[in-house]
Amino acid sequence: MKIFRILIKYEWLNFRADKGLLILTALTLFAGLYGIYYGTTEIERQRENIAALDVLTEHNVEEMKVKFLGDADAGDIGYYHSTFAVNHPDSWASLSLGQRDVNPYYLKLRLLNLQSQLYDTENINPLKVLSGNFDLAFVLVYLFPLLIIGLCFNILSAEKEQGTLPLLLSQPISLPLVVGAKLTFRMMLVLGLALLLSVVAMVWGQVVPDVRIGIWLGVVLLYCLFWFGVAFLVAALQKNSAFNAVTLLGVWLLLTIIIPALLNVYVAVKQPVPQALELTIKQREVVHAGWDKPKRETMNKFFAHYPQWTDTTEIQGRFAWRWYYAFQHLGDVAVEDLARDYQESLQARHQLVAQLNVLSVPVNVQGIFNAMAGSDLPSHLAFLQSASRYHDSLREYYYPFLFNQVAFTHADYDGEPRHSFTSSPDFATAYSGLVKLVVSVLLVYAVALLLFRVKEASVK
Amino acid sequence: MVKSIAKKEFVSTLRDSRFVALSVIVLLLLLAATIVGLHSYKTLQAERDTAQETVNDQFVSAADRHPHRMAHYGSYAFRPKSSISFLDFGMDSYTGASVYMEAHRQNSANFSQAQQSSSLIRFGEMTVAFVLQMLIPLLIIFLCFGAFTQEKETGTLKILLSQGISLRQMAWAKIAGYSKVVALVVAPALALASLLLFGRGGFELGGDVVIRLLLFMLFYLVYFFIFIVLSVVVSALHQRSSTALVTLLGIWILFCVITPKAAANLGANLYTTPTKAQMEADVHEEVAKGIDGHNSQDERAEALKQELLEKYNVETLEELPVNFDGILMALGEEQSSHVFQEHFDELTGTFEKQNSISEYVGLLNPYLAVRHLSMGMAGSDFSHFIHFQKMAEQYRYNQSQKLNHIQATQLKYGDKETRLSSETWKDFTPFTYETPPAGWALGNHLLSLGAMLLWLVLVSTVGIRLIDKTKVA
Numbered sequence: 001m002k003i004f005r006i007l008i009k010y011e012w013l014n015f016r017a018d019k020g021l022l023i024l025t026a027l028t029l030f031a032g033l034y035g036i037y038y039g040t041t042e043i044e045r046q047r048e049n050i051a052a053l054d055v056l057t058e059h060n061v062e063e064m065k066v067k068f069l070g071d072a073d074a075g076d077i078g079y080y081h082s083t084f085a086v087n088h089p090d091s092w093a094s095l096s097l098g099q100r101d102v103n104p105y106y107l108k109l110r111l112l113n114l115q116s117q118l119y120d121t122e123n124i125n126p127l128k129v130l131s132g133n134f135d136l137a138f139v140l141v142y143l144f145p146l147l148i149i150g151l152c153f154n155i156l157s158a159e160k161e162q163g164t165l166p167l168l169l170s171q172p173i174s175l176p177l178v179v180g181a182k183l184t185f186r187m188m189l190v191l192g193l194a195l196l197l198s199v200v201a202m203v204w205g206q207v208v209p210d211v212r213i214g215i216w217l218g219v220v221l222l223y224c225l226f227w228f229g230v231a232f233l234v235a236a237l238q239k240n241s242a243f244n245a246v247t248l249l250g251v252w253l254l255l256t257i258i259i260p261a262l263l264n265v266y267v268a269v270k271q272p273v274p275q276a277l278e279l280t281i282k283q284r285e286v287v288h289a290g291w292d293k294p295k296r297e298t299m300n301k302f303f304a305h306y307p308q309w310t311d312t313t314e315i316q317g318r319f320a321w322r323w324y325y326a327f328q329h330l331g332d333v334a335v336e337d338l339a340r341d342y343q344e345s346l347q348a349r350h351q352l353v354a355q356l357n358v359l360s361v362p363v364n365v366q367g368i369f370n371a372m373a374g375s376d377l378p379s380h381l382a383f384l385q386s387a388s389r390y391h392d393s394l395r396e397y398y399y400p401f402l403f404n405q406v407a408f409t410h411a412d413y414d415g416e417p418r419h420s421f422t423s424s425p426d427f428a429t430a431y432s433g434l435v436k437l438v439v440s441v442l443l444v445y446a447v448a449l450l451l452f453r454v455k456e457a458s459v460k
Numbered sequence: 461m462v463k464s465i466a467k468k469e470f471v472s473t474l475r476d477s478r479f480v481a482l483s484v485i486v487l488l489l490l491l492a493a494t495i496v497g498l499h500s501y502k503t504l505q506a507e508r509d510t511a512q513e514t515v516n517d518q519f520v521s522a523a524d525r526h527p528h529r530m531a532h533y534g535s536y537a538f539r540p541k542s543s544i545s546f547l548d549f550g551m552d553s554y555t556g557a558s559v560y561m562e563a564h565r566q567n568s569a570n571f572s573q574a575q576q577s578s579s580l581i582r583f584g585e586m587t588v589a590f591v592l593q594m595l596i597p598l599l600i601i602f603l604c605f606g607a608f609t610q611e612k613e614t615g616t617l618k619i620l621l622s623q624g625i626s627l628r629q630m631a632w633a634k635i636a637g638y639s640k641v642v643a644l645v646v647a648p649a650l651a652l653a654s655l656l657l658f659g660r661g662g663f664e665l666g667g668d669v670v671i672r673l674l675l676f677m678l679f680y681l682v683y684f685f686i687f688i689v690l691s692v693v694v695s696a697l698h699q700r701s702s703t704a705l706v707t708l709l710g711i712w713i714l715f716c717v718i719t720p721k722a723a724a725n726l727g728a729n730l731y732t733t734p735t736k737a738q739m740e741a742d743v744h745e746e747v748a749k750g751i752d753g754h755n756s757q758d759e760r761a762e763a764l765k766q767e768l769l770e771k772y773n774v775e776t777l778e779e780l781p782v783n784f785d786g787i788l789m790a791l792g793e794e795q796s797s798h799v800f801q802e803h804f805d806e807l808t809g810t811f812e813k814q815n816s817i818s819e820y821v822g823l824l825n826p827y828l829a830v831r832h833l834s835m836g837m838a839g840s841d842f843s844h845f846i847h848f849q850k851m852a853e854q855y856r857y858n859q860s861q862k863l864n865h866i867q868a869t870q871l872k873y874g875d876k877e878t879r880l881s882s883e884t885w886k887d888f889t890p891f892t893y894e895t896p897p898a899g900w901a902l903g904n905h906l907l908s909l910g911a912m913l914l915w916l917v918l919v920s921t922v923g924i925r926l927i928d929k930t931k932v933a
Contacts, residue, residue, distance in 0.1 A: 020706075031718070038725055049735045056741050084737065099582075102554065102574045108737055116560070121568040121575070123736045125811045126551035127818065127842055129574065131724030132582050138721070146713055154702070161702070241702040246602060249709055253598070258489070260583030261590065265496050267580065272503075276571040277511040277558055281536065284560070285518060288533045292523050318877065350578040363580060370579050377578040 003173055007181035015189070021151060025189070028147045032139045032197035036094075039135035040205050043094040046105055053084045053106055061413050074401030074408040075321020078111030083394070085109055085387035088422040090374040092212060094205035095198075096137035096366075098375025102129050107387050111398055113331040114391045115283040115339055118384060119276070136201045137369040140220060141362050142256055144194055145227045149248040151186045152231035154241040155179065161241060175456065179235065187228055194220045212372050215430055222437050223365050229444035236451040259360040263353065271349045275342035279335050286334040290327025295320075302326035305333065312403040322402040329395065343381055350377045354429060361440050368433035374423030383421050390419040461625050462633040469637025473603060482602060483645045486595050490649035493588045494547075498656060501546035504573075508538040508557060516890035524879035527871065528789065531863040534562030537852035537891045539569070542839025543669050544676065547653060548589035550840025553581065559849065561856035561891075563863070564793065566800050568736065569849060588653060589834050592680050593827060594716045596646065597687045601708040603641060604691035607634050608927075609701040631692055631927045638688050646684070650677055671898040676837040679912065683830040686915045693923040696930050715827040723821040723828065727814035733807055743803050747796045760795070761788055777873050785875075786868025793860050801853070808846050815842060822911040829911040836905045839895050843904040847896055855891050862888070 015021055064072075064081050087105045104122040132138065156179060159165035168178060198220055202213065234247050290298055295315045303310040315323050332339075357364040370376035397417055401408050473479055515536045522533065537559045545552055556569025574581050584590060608631075611617035620630060654673060691708055698704035734742070750756045764787065768780055777784045822829035835841035871878055902909065 024710075034722070038729065041729065045732070049738075052735070053737055056737055059741065098579050099574075102572070104736075106735075106737065108740070119570045119575075120736075121556055121570055121572070123733050123739065123807060124554075125724075125728060125733070125814050125842075126554040126845060127811075127815045128724045128728045129554045130551050131721045131818070134721045134725040142717065146717075150706075150710075153706075242605075242705050245702070245705055245709060249598075253595075257584055257590075257594070258586075260580055261586035262492075264577070264580050264583070265500075265586055267577075268500065273576045274507060276576065277507060277538065280558060280560065280570070281511060281514055281518075284533070284536075288529075289523075291525070291529060346576060349576070353578045353580045363583065366579060366583075375579075 004177065004181050004184075007173075007178065008185045011182055011185035015185070024147060024150045025193070028139070028143055029193060029197070031134075031143055032136065032193070033200070035134050035136040035139040036197065036201040036204055038133070039094040039097060039201070042097060042101070042133070042135070043089050043205070046089055046100070050086050050088060050106060053086060057083050064413070065410055068408075071407030071409055073321060074398050074406075074412075075324065077408050078321070078325065078398050078402075082108050082110045083416070083418065085383075085390050085419040086421065087380070087383040087386075088420065090423045090425060091205065091207045092216075092373040092425065093375050093423065095135065095201050095207070095216070096369035096373040096375055097133040097135045098137075098370035098373060099377055099380060100375045101133060103377075103380040105383075109387070109391055109394065111325060111328070111394060113283060113287050113328040114388060115279065115332050115335050116287070118339075118387065119280070136197060137366060137373075139197070140194060140223065141366050141369070144190065144224060145252050145256070145362075147193075148186070148190055148224065148227040148231060149245070149252060151190065152183070152228065152235070153244040153248050155182050155186075155231065156235050156238065157241040157244055176452070179232070179452075183228060183232060187224070190224050190228075191221060194224055212425065212430075215368075215372060215434065219365060219368050219434060219437060222434075222441050223361070226361055226437070226441045226444055229441060229448055233444060233448035233451060236448050236455055238455055255360045256362045260363050263356050263359065263363065267349055267352050267356070271345060271352050273342065273345045273349065275338050275345065279338045279342055282338065283331050283335045287328060287331035290330065293327070295323050298323060298327050298330065301330055301333075305329070306399070309399065309403040313405070322399075325395070325398070325402060343384065346377060347381055354432070357433070358436055358440075361437065364433050364436055364440075368430050368437070371426040371429035371433065374425050376426070378426055378429075379423040383423070386421040387419065390417065393417045461623060462629050462636075465620075465625075465630060465633035466637035466640070469607075469634050470640050473637070473641045479603060482599060486591065486599050487645055487649060489586075489595065490588060490591045490646075491652065493586050493591050494649065494653050494656065497546035497549070497587050500549075501541055504557070505541050508540060511536065511558070512538045512540075512891070519888060519890065520886050522882055522885050524882050526876065526879055527786075527863045527867040527884075528563070530880075530885065531563035531860050534560060534856070535859065535891055536560055537848075537855065537893070539845075539848050540893055540895075542844065542895045544657060544673055545838045545840045547587065547676065548834045548838035548840055549585055549587050550589070550835035550838055551842060551845060552840040553585060555845045559852045561852060561859065563789075563860045564796065566797075566804070566853055566856070569845075569852075588649070589831075589838070591649075592646075593683075593831055593834070596642070596680075596684060597712060597716070597827075599645065600638070600642060600684060600687045601691050601705070601712060604634075604638055604688060605695055605705040605708050606701045607631075607638075607692045607695040608930075609695050609698050609704045612699060613701060626928070627696070627930065628924055628928045631696065631924055635685075635688055635692055638692070639685065642684050642688065646680075668895075668898050672837045672839070672901070675898065675902065676834060679830055679833045679837070682912055682916055683826060686826050686912075686919055689919040689923055693919065693926055696927040715825050719821055719825050720818065720828055720831070723818040724814075727817035730817065731810050731813045733810045733814075739803050739807065743796070743800050746799045747792075757792070760791065764788060764791055780873065783868045783871050783873050783875070785873060786864045786866070786871065790861055790864040790868065793857065793864060797853075797857050804849075804853075811842065816907075819905075819907045819911075822908050823914065826912060826915045829908040829915070832905050832908040833912065836901045836908075837898070839901065841901075841904070844895070844901070848893060851893055852891070859888065 060082055064077060067080070068076060085107045089100065089105070093100060101124065104120065107117065107120065109117055156165065159168060169175060195217060198217060202216075207213075230251055231248060234244050234251075299315065312322070353363070354367065357367055367376070394417060397415070400406065401412070519535055522530065525533070539555075539557050541552065553573035556572050558571050559569045560567045608617065611620065621627070657669070657673060690711075694708050694711070695704045698707065748757050750760070765777065765784065768782070768784065768787070769775070769777075772780055774780060818828055819832060822832060832841065836843070866880065866884065870880065
């Protein structure tokens, strides 16, 4: 034990003297802090933007009240008035922004056909989303492995190349002890840094303190251990430093970039999502055909879905709002199956990735982070469904005005439903990811130890 | 002497089985990326072609309708993929594919590939550009890191120098040798890509595509050359191969992994953009109240009415020889489009400012320079996307105005009933999109082009001079 401590102490002295390693560690720390800063400001901006939507809605209502001074026809209000469905970020989102920048976090809705409004996009800079988010998850998933590689690639080979290994082994110390001490020192350093950054991010981002603190720290710990395991495995091959560096970087490249990119291709081919364009075209066709169809036919179709309004007065003349909103809604009904297919295909894509992520630990870990932060595709789909339900409730709020032909008064704006949705964490994905991660870590160490034994035996 | 050094580097590299293995992997990935890119290109293009044909048919065969009904019915613009975007998807996966073009409203481009993916897509896509931008430089580093250090470690450097050759000459000789090796790896893939591009149908084969492809390849060749010289210089500055290698790998990580993301994120942090909701509210407000609150929508309508009544010397709108509805609608469309355009230009201006950070960082990082140039040539960059959006908006505007004109001339004031024969819609030309010429694409990336040339000049002059000045222990 004493020797172990001495070894650790000298590792520390070595580390302190090595400018390159110090710079690397400082850079990672700095990148981590920047990632935390970026993540929190980005989520803060989203919160501010969402808050500003309330102001826009208020303005819109004021404008309506001026435009329709007295009692108004609810049909006019439904046409000119707009509200928002909003997807509030979970408090953990600042740690892992996921797809929250690609998918809109609010939708502007009117009483019109829903499917023509549900897929509108936000003002986003394509270069920025292409480059991706520099959040804490990125630093942990991409950069920490590089730090570990930088610290460990010459863990044994450097001693060999400097000729100090035989000297060291001439002492009553075994090779596993030397490697163990070196790894322990580096693990303390890296894990200390990773856990420190995680805690800073949690405090800075004011996350809701729940079981996720444990999961997050556990995942960070295991993920770092995985990469130490990889470094250990490569060290077990007992090759020179250059070989180790190239091999480790190769593994990193394979796991963080090449395999994910190939998986992405596979998923796109295996689970195509062809519905989108068809959906948007069909929805327009059905809605606009509504103008040309006999009103009785349209209303009967509508009453099949809303029998409670069947007994309302027959529509006279060229135009009536309730007929207009009826065929708007029938447009949604006509593409109901397509819309469901579309969302189910997207969900299936995500599911497929969740199955295939055993092939790449970084993909798995990123998936766990996004699941915990509620920032991945399923969360967005849940938001879309929530927005659809909100649209239903809006319609149902307006229908009595329209069908009973009751005037819409200024007081009725306050009774209009408002929407709020907060992304919720997906614990099932997080836990299953965690199990896979544990298996990956165990596997890598088992192989590394085995390899060490074999190599040692062959040396003897 | 120079020739024989170049030849020695070439031959000995080819004898190195590890290098050959790596090259084969890279080559295979390059081929895979080409096939994958082509497949994805074909699928998406077919989807969009079909969709475009469908909506074009729907428009010309639409039922008898009131012209303003038709203006609301509108059309769609589906963004065609540029022919050589299969080599570099660029931003295409993050930009919308479909724009609904209707009266009074400018809609967003919807249904991007990224929105239809889980976060897996954020790890990057397997494209030819990815292999060329990130993997070939790694291969180059692996090829060149020992250029001088190995000679130093084995003591052959002094022997070589004693033959009367200068360090500078030796550097150039090695660069020549390595360039040949890289060419051997890259050439088959590029040849195959060109063959696929030109050997099969479905692509519009114009001189422009050829120019784009040639420039695309040229930029990558320059990029590889910069990396070769850079690696040789770094090797010369180090005493040991392992430290040279680690330095080069560090540079690669900084160039290809960290700075691109950091620059894009920094840009977005520095220049904020309004949300779409805010922008729409602003446009609405300006249209309704007039710019600066003067000349509101109602005042403008009243002024137009008086002007027309005076012009035709009549008392009421019904007596006008033209339909006031159509004219008023045309005026409204003109003004709202004008205001929208101003806001849209402001928004794209802000995006361009954000992107300029990445372009300036290109001066420090050749990866960023080549990335921008590559997307530009492939037609998958920011400018091409904005160009498409503008063309769609222009088409939308013209279509609405044409329908307003029909309403103004063929229908009576207050007539909401009359339906024009469906023959009327056959006069409308469908939306078509032409990718702008290569010169235009290049013009958007002059800064990146400058950065690339600067790097080329710097590594070939300052870099080589550095080699000349190294001490041979």
